[in-house]
Amino acid sequence: MPDFTDSLLPAEPSGASVLASERARSNLSIDELSTHLHSHDGFLALQDKVLPILQSEPLLNKSTQHNLSRPDRFKLALARAKLVRRLADKHGWTPAEHEMAEYLVDEVSPYMLHMGMFITTIQEQGSDEQRQEWLPKIEKWEIIGAYAQTELGHGSNVRGLETQARWDGTRKGFVLHSPTLTASKWWNGTLGRTANHAVVVAQLMLPDPVQTSEGDSGDQRGTKYISYGPHPFIVQVRDMKTHQPFEGIVIGDIGPKYGIRIPHSALLSRYCSVNPETGRYSKPSQPTLVYGTLTYMRSKIVQHARLVLARAVTVAVRYTAIRRQFKDRDDASKNSPELPVLDYPTVQIRILPLLATAFALHYTGLAMQNVYSRTRRQIESGDFSSLAYMHTDGIETCRRALGGHGYGGGSGLVQLNADYLSKVTVEGDNWMITQQTAAYLIKKMGSVVSASVAKVEKDEIDVQFTTYFPKIQGGETDRGDRQCDYDILRNDGDLVQAFQHRATALAYDVYRERVVRKRGWTSIMTQLHRLSKGTESLLVEQELTSSAQSQSILVTQFYNALSSDTELSAAVKDVLWDLYRLFSLSTLETEKYEFFSHNAASKHDLDAVLERINELTSRIRPHAVRLVDAWQIPDYLLDSALGRYDGRVYEDLFHRAHRVNPLNKTTVNPNYWEDEIVKNQGPGGEDMWSILAKL
């Protein structure tokens, strides 16, 4: 309905004119920087190809989706995922193009695990026969699979899973069984309503060859069983025609429970097998863990994390450039305008380091993709599970910097935050990596301390530990009025050294507590807690060394990437070096006392870090809008009134609230003494009736 608001304009300067002058005041080439960020994997070409196809589909319009109920949202997501797959067939999309489409549509796809863990596990753990049988059906989506590992009572600790697959020698098959309520499979996306198959991870229970009394309490015939640990089984869980669960299986959103028989061939047997005649287990001939694949998967997580962070920062930079609040307190003139909040150093210091972090993640992700590079082992020593929190914290920081509008549907950050916080959890099975990482670093440190590093085996971690260990020992004996070697404020290479020094010192602390002082694993957790600042994962002790180590890797990779670059223009390179310094120093700033007490930086320099950060943020400030433009996040993906490219923030907010908001189609009855809720529907009107039916 047209009304007088249609012709109203925002107060000057409008968002559009603000962003135009922001872009005019920087000489950075957005094209050059975009190419630098995105050319290595053809990302922009993919985006340019897929985006217009998606935008022309009404079903993929995002404008009011956040007003839907959860069940409706699920159905919509299913309809959208089907459509995207059909578009992929129609246009002959490559897997990368299909993936790009999912990324831009930005739904939690009901087929997510089918395309991810389900197919990956069968590829990696299935025998040749199993691959031949299953992979063609999976690729055609003739069957839809899920991955059922975590349970109601068990997440990270896979060894503790309760679901059992017990060998029945008479019938030559397994009995899949959930003995308790806590054994219910839980958090298994896709499985709840969509999948008809699943990879189920269960304890493989076989008859104990020696039949001691140590084993399981036995079956009716008194056979003792022992567990051979968690193994993956492929199981059909629903009827292909009715889509109802089989007898003996209860499945719902969230979680299935089992009490069914599955054939011998259900055990994925690339690396192990059960002899169908004897029920004997054959050990894996090689470790099931393929390091290259893991590193590759983790590099994808990092590469995705940087885009998510870039997205939040894009919204934050554009809107804080437009949003004005308060006049300069020292400006006596009555008519001067309020300042854009991005001009406040206190806002710069929160937003611009996150922008720098997106670049830091970028370079580390790139290095991780190159699994054959010399840096591979060094990167594997970092635990990047904490990065997931780094970027969700970043989203939240951006949101808070936006003021009230940051919490509205128009910010684009509300759903982003909710989605990624839960994704962090879904992807959270880092127990293996973190356990290995801590043990690995302690062992490495042991070799260095005992000077037993073999020359041929030397990797980056050996080099790092060997280089800094003598300095740490020196620092130990001299706790007095010492000077620090690293000029963190003026020398970019010294910054790398300070981080490597500190990471080594922390690894040495862990080593000393655990190996030299022989302290219990649990008792040293707190002693080590200070090392883990900034990480929030539940069992912090397993990643704390790697937390400092991760920071060190991010700084090192950022430095290496810029040092070795020969292509960038001076204008772009200068700003990237400033971003490197800002990332490193603002990371250091939050851990000041630790750098001080481990002599990785001098008190004199530490006292001046903030002033230096200030100088860097004010140098980066004029380029802020172009720096986020270069990430090329399309408005369709941002789905944000505050962050839109053209700066028409207030027009869009008003449009969304006034014209699009479904609540405004309802007139209510505010009189508390009357039962009627929606005007003219009468008491017990249809709207309320349907709501009450859902309660």
Place this chain on the structure above:
Amino acid sequence: MPDFTDSLLPAEPSGASVLASERARSNLSIDELSTHLHSHDGFLALQDKVLPILQSEPLLNKSTQHNLSRPDRFKLALARAKLVRRLADKHGWTPAEHEMAEYLVDEVSPYMLHMGMFITTIQEQGSDEQRQEWLPKIEKWEIIGAYAQTELGHGSNVRGLETQARWDGTRKGFVLHSPTLTASKWWNGTLGRTANHAVVVAQLMLPDPVQTSEGDSGDQRGTKYISYGPHPFIVQVRDMKTHQPFEGIVIGDIGPKYGIRIPHSALLSRYCSVNPETGRYSKPSQPTLVYGTLTYMRSKIVQHARLVLARAVTVAVRYTAIRRQFKDRDDASKNSPELPVLDYPTVQIRILPLLATAFALHYTGLAMQNVYSRTRRQIESGDFSSLAYMHTDGIETCRRALGGHGYGGGSGLVQLNADYLSKVTVEGDNWMITQQTAAYLIKKMGSVVSASVAKVEKDEIDVQFTTYFPKIQGGETDRGDRQCDYDILRNDGDLVQAFQHRATALAYDVYRERVVRKRGWTSIMTQLHRLSKGTESLLVEQELTSSAQSQSILVTQFYNALSSDTELSAAVKDVLWDLYRLFSLSTLETEKYEFFSHNAASKHDLDAVLERINELTSRIRPHAVRLVDAWQIPDYLLDSALGRYDGRVYEDLFHRAHRVNPLNKTTVNPNYWEDEIVKNQGPGGEDMWSILAKL
């Protein structure tokens, strides 16, 4: 539908038995502690009276409300708020009882602003005639009012509001006018759909008595207007019968716009008036700001914040006591159970300080309620807007400690976090307080530096500044190998001194930059940023002194409350002292470098803080469940499977997912080549049709 899962039990030990033994291992009297926390305002008696009435109403059942869409949720909230008011009438509830009911129902009430800012503003700013006219109708809810101050383009800076109320001398009334899109009133809860009246804050525009060219561009007759600043007007915005907005007003969820005439009597005129004959303004005879009221309102925010935090901590403590993950790495026995995660020091160090914070907020809130106490001015020097973030950050920390289940609907923390983050924003108009606070502390410091503190006027801030200023000056000249006076690890009173010392030192830094070095307000923001660590409010520079000051007040009030108490048993008192130490030291730990560099603590002690915190958390650990029990947060309010009093966590999670979840009533069609979404509805089935209609 009954199935085999009905008879399944969780793996032992069950949550119920865990909580029973947790409660058995502590000798704390829950009754004594509950009385200590809640007796001062009859809180528990109110809760006990109101809760059973609410729980017997089907409309107030919370079990599946989080599955509703936003428009449905709004209608439900309206129906509930009406019901609660009718219950208040029926049972003759006092305002405190009505408030308790709203707190327990825990909805964002569509009448929230009617009961809050609308009635308060008319009480405080209305003339006697205006009060007599409006208050009876407001109290009977015959009219429903909102408070319309913030605008699309303006939040905190009230002076920048664009909406105008221009005096029309001919018609003896005002013309209320939104000149631009950004002048749209925004974030005005209640107004969107519910209210028929509003207090509208607008620039009062009167004819310039001297008619200089400095004024506004003038009307048709060339009269110049000047603004007398923002003033509140009471305005009817909707027809009482049709509930449609008047001609010239566009209102929606979110925001109204105006182009209407309102009478002379619309200007709330307790402290100012416009002469209807001459259009001349009479200045307020006394300041409109009533300090006592403000402090009282802020004390209510703090008291509420502590309950919200206690709620999150209740969920976290109970569930982490039940949840088990990983065996002790040093436990070689094969059959030992996994450890409860609350036994991990790394979990304790995140959850127990928040428990201690709830107590710290409690004592400060109590002191604030006593506005006539000697501490009043000291408390007013603290800016408690940062507390709002303190407790939302606390909710998030708790949620993360819960693992995957923390992000599910069953945690009770998802909605809590969303609601309170947005409430922080809604209540965020602290610009006046923060500006005043910074200026106040700088001025106070000036008096101390120039030794001009009058003896009679001395308040707590004077005493604090006078006490610590000489020590700070001493520290300045001696930056070498100094010793610190405060024994923060062994002396409870010294902890208070360390915090007061640091707060004074920071105030002195601000004073020196601003007054002595005459640095620009904007340019010192970054220099001051380090003082504001932990706060996230947009314009941090205005609250940074007060941030350290707020921490100092919390520590001081906690200490004073325990020191002066004569009633508590030794058992309870011992644990409360440990909570005091834990709160103080864990606050200090996050700002270690600052305490070090301002000589408020010695390096020797700072290096040992973590070990001391560890000792405190392990002493508090056995009492954790009883300590949260004592807050007496009812299960109805917690609405959390993880936090329920009886510990039946997994049974409840399974029940919610398997039996209550509406999504599980839908069987979907997963074949991407078929349009059908809901099985047996066919392509374009009714469900999808209604979803698409909403897009």
